[in-house]
Amino acid sequence: MKIAVVAANGKAGRLIVEEGLNRGMDVTAIVRGENKTRANDAIIKDVFEINKEDLAGLDVIVDAVGAWTPETVHIVPDAANHLANLLKGADTRLLVVGGAGSLFVNPEHTKTVADVTTFPEEAMPVLNAHQKALDDLRKYDDVNWTYVSPAGDFQADGERTGKYILGGEELILNSKGESVISYADYAIAMIDEIESGSHIKERISVVSE
Known part of the structure; x- marks a missing residue:
């Protein structure tokens, strides 16, 4: 299978690669x-230069x-839209x-994590940007498309356990009552979804076991 990871040098991107x-x-x-990943093939371009x-x-x-x-969070939805427009009508x-802020917290899907949680004011533009992308x-x-929401506590340097729980539109908790996942386990979930292709035009979510 041939895949490309945009922003592959980032913490999440590098682990997905x-x-x-x-x-x-x-x-x-x-x-x-400079390509800082182990990928042999690289395209050196800003996301908005991709064609x-x-x-x-x-x-x-x-x-x-x-x-x-x-000043930069607009890049999140802008990048998603740019790539989506390039892929209109394609099999790719x-x-x-x-993000996790858009996960619903009630069965009616009328309230999200962002609606019921008090976040620092500086965090709101990031949450709103990910919400707009979705x-x-x-x-x-x-x-x-498939949108993959991490757990609320998305740990860049967290342990790679090799296990996770797959959810959907609603916030789910693990066996300890926590909403947490490491970037490494998130990368596993992302590649699992790439292999299975089970959730086309859906949002899924993942949390550690």
Whole structure:
């Protein structure tokens, strides 16, 4: 299987590249500067410079673009929309590294984590950006997208346990009553979804066991 990871030098992107390579996938790293991953193939471009020719022949694109300041968070939904527009009508799938704030906390799906949780004011632009990315993806009926929400506590340096619980639109907790997952276990879940292709045009969520 041929996949490309956008923002492959980032913490999430690099682990997704690693997991894909370990599964025998043909992985291309798409990065703005020097390729710092183990991928042999690399495209040196900003996400907004990527064109249809760059994506030709690929089975899956992973959007691992992140941003954390009020001035840059617009990049999160903008990148998702740019890639989705390139993939309109194509068989190539788009998997997006999402956020947890948009997960629902009630069966009616009227309230999200962001609605019922008091977050620091500086965190809200990030939550809103990830929410917009998901809302925008839901409008594409001609793109094979999947949005993968991590648990609320998304730990960059957390342990790779090799285990996780798969959820859907609602926030789920592990056996300890926690919403937590490491980047490494998230990468496993992402590659599992790439292999299975079980949730096209859906949002899924993952939490550690």
